[in-house]
Amino acid sequence: MFDIQEELKKLPDKPGVYIMRDENREIIYVGKAVVLKNRVRQYFQASANHSPKTRAMVSRIKEFEYIVTDSELEALILECNLIKKYKPKFNILLKDDKSYPYIKVTMNEEYPRVLMTRRMVRDGGRYFGPYSNATAVKETIDLIKKLFPIKTCNKVFPRDIGKERPCLNYYIHQCLGPCQGNVSKERYRDLMKDICNFLDGKQDDIIKRLEEEMAQAAENLDFEKAASIRDKINSLKHIAEKQKVVSTSMNDQDVVAFARDQTDSCVQVFFIRSGKLIGRDHFIFEDSGDTEDGELISSFLKQFYAQAAHIPAEIMIQTGIDEGEVIESWLSEKRGGRVRIKVPQRGEKHHLMEMVSNNARIELNHFRDKVRKEDSYASEGLDKLKTLLGLEAKPARIEAYDISNTGSTEMVASMVVFEKGLPAPGEYRRFKIKSLDRQNDYGSMQEVITRRFRHAEKERDELRREGINAEAGKFTKLPDIILVDGGLGHVNAVKEVMQELGMQIPVFGMVKDDRHRTRGLVAQDREIDLTKDISALRFVTAIQDEAHRFAVEYNRRLRNKRYTGSVLDEIEGVGEKRRKALIKHFGSISKIKTAGIDDLAAVDGISKAVAEKIYEYFRKA
Structure with a gap:
């Protein structure tokens, strides 16, 4: 029998790769270590600093093994190969195993050809790309054939010169006719240099x-020839206008940035060649919400470039990584030339990184919207909630509440409704807090709950007296469960009101972790961890986000009516003092808009949480 504690004592003080297995001996995680003894032992020590995902993995480990290597670089290469082979459950996996198409000009041949390929080899040919898909390559090659009179046949020159009659392209001036010896090898190669x-x-x-x-x-x-050349010139000018210059650097660059929410992450890559954006792609990593930024980027770089046909001289990434130097060495070896990994801090490259990050955010939002539109999303979310909360039936109507305020002004609350697992905007309600003159979330929540159910009681009585269906009122439909944005204190405050009203509706608080992400649900008698169930976590997160959005929008609208000053005043958490500090530090609103989270957090009085709110506000504007 495998004794984990005994085996931990035998771990060597050397670099290598470790492999974690579950009770079925299935590989669930593969990792690399500079010192195996130190790294593997960390998993089985106090778990307070471990992420929920790591704790879940450790609970399933029944045995482990390791492979010692001579260097960290060898360990990295072995780790990449093992992850690709076994695809372990708890590794961040690049599911889209893509092989990008390139255009190859065979300058190593006497009469070069233009063709599509997915492999790059050092054979003297010129490669261009990568392109986002094969269709883009084919369209580009078709355009080249229209603009340049090159051969499109499969004849091999000089072997086949003069053996057959020329094709139609020769007679319509779409080919110079190398098959007839009508063009010298030198002139034909000059034409190919133009194509390059x-x-x-x-x-x-x-x-x-x-x-x-x-x-x-x-x-x-020769006006016919002049007109033909004119058309080619116009086509070339049109193409030149369409190509977007995004970098003054003439190096080949890949720019890698990410965006994330509570459950998933999106990594976006821009392919820049000679300063121009020629393609881009994005990758969704599900159930990676609690993964550290550096780990996410490291895992992506290792898996993406392990299969890449081309590695550029420069790779720009959004955040620093612990394995930067060893990954640089590995990529340099694969490329056959120096590769630099950089984290831009300012200037043109920093702005370029912001653009890629914004695109990652857009793609992540698209993915989130797509998931929430799937037929199984609402049904599965309700099923999970029923089981986790111990309900007798699926909650057909869920009401969620959130409080939003700016100190002692514009204290408001939102009530959002999900019916059969989907938002019901027509049922949403908003409240302006009336009984309090200073911030008090518990008191505000109690006022809102009291008013909501008093309204329901009053409307029911009025509708019954008039002989109208009681369900026709604005507040008469009652929820199966109530969710509030907050912890046990909020739950107790609401339960106190519900008891006074004589109502028996389950109440749960939607709690967040120290990174302000949805963590679980809390009741008076227990807390439910949602991080182990991505379907339930996505569902509750969507409800919490919607309640927060609706409250903040109402708060912002009231502030706009009261004060039409700086746009910064619309951002939750930014008051006069912070507004002045931001303007003093950056000098203008436009510079604040383009600043990154770390730059914003560097301002006196601006915490990381407030910096994130400022950053998100200008990205949503």
Whole structure:
């Protein structure tokens, strides 16, 4: 029998890879260590600092094994190979195992060809890309054939020169006719160099030469040829305008940034070649909400570039990583040249990183919306909630409450409703706190609950007297459960009111972790951890986010009516003192808008939480 504590004592003081197995001996995690003894032991020590996902993994470990390597670099390579082979449950996995298409110009041949490939080899050919998909490559190659009179047949030159009659393309001036020996090898290769310049985004020299040829054709009264050249010039100018210059650096660069919410993460990659954005892609990592930023980026880099056909000279990432140097060494070895991993802090590259991060946020929102629109989403969420809360039936109507205030002004509350697991905006209600003159979340929640159910009681009596269905009122439909944004204190405050009203409706608080992310539900007698069930966590998070959004929007609307000053006053947590500190530090609103979270948090009086709110506000604006 495997004795974990005894085996921990045998761990060597060397680099290597460790493999965790469950009771069925299935591999559930693969990791790399500079010192195996130190790293593996950390998993089985006090778990207070472990993430919920790590705690869940450790609880399933029944045995482990390890492989000693001579260096950390060897350990990294082995780790990549094992993750790719076994796809362990608790590793962050790159599910989209994509092989990107490239355009290859076979400059290593006497008469070069233009073709699509998914493999890059050091054979003297020129490679351009990666492109986002094969369709983009085919469209580009078709355009090249229209703009440049190159051969499109499969004949091999000089072997096949003069063996057959030329094809139609020769007669319509779409091919120079190398099959007939009508063009020298040198001239044909010059044409291919033009194609390489075109793919590099260097159209200016080509356009200048074509304009000279057009002028010469017109001077020779060959107006048909001049018109044909003119059309090519216009096409090239149109393409040059469409290509977006995003970097003044002429190096090949990949820019990697991410966005995340409580449950999932999205990593976005921009492919920049010669300063121009030629393609991009994104990857969704589900159930990675509690993964550290550095771990997310490290895992992505190792898996993405393990299968990449091309590795650029520079990779820019959003946050620093512990394994930066060893990953640089590994990538440099794969590339056959120096690769640098950088975290831009300011200037053009920092702004570029912000753009990629914003795109990651957009893609993550798309993914979240897609998940919430799936037929199984609401039903599965209600099923999970019924089981976790010990309810007799699925809660057909859920009401969720949140309080939003700015000190002693604009104290408001939201009531959002989910019916059959889906938002019911027509049932939403909002409240302005009337009984309090200073911030008091418990008191505010009690006032709102009292008013909501008093309204229901009053409306029911009025509708019955008039002979109208009692369910027709604004407040008469009663919830199966009540969720409040807050902990046990909020739950107790609401339960006190419910007892006074003589109502027996289950009340649960939606609690967050120290990173302000949904963690679980709390009742008077227990707390329910949602982090072990991604379906339940997504469902409750959606309810909590909606309640918060509705409350903040109402708060903002009231503040706008009261005060039409700086846009910063619309941001929750930013008062006059913080507003002045931000303006003093950055000098203008425009610079605050483009600042990153770390830059904002560097301002005196701005905490990380407030910095995140400022950052998110301007991204949603």
